[in-house]
Amino acid sequence: MTHRRTLLLAGAALAAPRIARAQAWPTRPVTLVTGYAPGGLTDLTARAIAERMQRDLGQTVLVDPKPGGATSLSATQVAQARPDGYTLLxxxxxxxxxxALQPSLTPRDPRRELLPVGMAYTSPFVLHVHPDLPVRTLPELIAYGKARPGQLNFGSSGTGAVNHLCLEMFKRDAGIDVVHIPYRGGAPALIDLRAGRIQGMFAAVLEALPTIREGHTRAIAMSSAARLPLMADVPAVAETLPGYDGVFWQGLFAPIGTPAPIVERAATVLRAATEDPELGARLAAQGVALQTGNAAYLADLLERETVTWGRLIREANIRAE
Structure with missing residues (x-):
């Protein structure tokens, strides 16, 4: 009994410094790594959330863009970082x-190599078409496409991008044959759509909205399960194709082994940011919907979407460029 008590006391003594450090976190700036280039919507949204988080943390939260490798560079950096709460993803x-798309990239299984902290936001895509296309509703577009298999060209920001997968899911659910034209980013695809060289695309709301308002393209539907308040007159695809739901999302992750008190505090300040009405209104004007969700919610989302997108990639035989 005495020997067992001695071991327990020794273990407690070793754990005490770690607990104390976790309770004191953070004592210096925290780095929030992202996988996208500076200046884009994802970068600006991450910076807005980081700014709100640092107010509660009492320390600077730096945003460190690490684009490349389909965001695998940023994810790998955090997965391999010291699990002390100072490098988050x-x-x-x-x-x-x-x-499923690029199994050679690391981390090969983010579900087991990253620790979910909490949900941050979602951002849907708007399906819009060139005004010369004689359709104004999604049922009309589906009927038009079915009557002309292989004759419609729809763009995306690249093979395997979320808006490409939204297109593939739409093709599958609607039962139509549309030719996918991948571009290197959303901007060149949008240029060709305005010029009529392609007939449509799923695009980020912030990118598409000016062309829609100017009449250069026509909004047909939103990719989210429900309508977006910013474009409340545009129906969701799910209103025609029940169960359809495809959005871009971001959530906060930490390296495996990060102490629970640090994860819990990070989750608390993230939740405060996602529930901030002023921040929510500011980002809603850019087509971004802040979304509160704890670690379990984010873990479940990652699990479900890994299955959903993986199945679609295999069924459609999508291969990385």
């Missing part, structure tokens, strides 16, 4: 896509 939908 704003992980995205690509974590659920890469295992």
């Amino acid at each position: 704003m992980g995205a939908t690509s974590l659920a896509i890469n295992p």
Whole structure:
């Protein structure tokens, strides 16, 4: 009994410094790594959330963009970082896509190599078409496409991008044959759509909205399960194709082994950010919906989407460029 008590006391003594450090976190700036280039919507949204988080943490939260490798560079950096709470990841939908699309990329299984902290936001895509296309509703577009298999060209920001997978899911659910034209980013695809060189695409709301308002393209439907308040007159695809839901999302992740008190505090300040009405209104004007969700919610989302996107990638035989 005495020997067992001695071991327990020794273990408690070793754990005490770790607990104390976790309770004191953070004592210096925290780095929030993202997988996207500076200046884009994802970067600006991450910075807005980081700014709100640092107010509660009492320490600077730096955003460190690490684009490349379909966001695998950023995810790998965090997965391999010291689990002390000072390097966190704003992980995205690509974590659920890469295992099936590019299985050689690391982390090969983000579900087991990253620790979910909490949900941050979602951002849907708007399906819009060139005004010369004689359709104004999604049922009309589906009927038009079925009557002309292989004659419609729809763009995306690249093979395996979320808006490409939204297109593939739409093709599958609607039962139509549309030719996918991948571009290197959303901007060149949008240029060709305005010029009529392609007939449609799923695009980020912030990118598509000016062309829609100017009449250069016509909004047909939103990719989210429900309508977006910013474009409340545009129906969701799910209103025609029940069960359809495809959005870009981001959530906060930490390295495996990060102490629970640090994860819990990070989750608390993230939740405060996602529930901030002023921040929510500011981002809603850009087509971004802050979303509160704990670690279990984010883990479940990653699990479900890994299965959903993986199945679609295999069924459609999508291969990385």
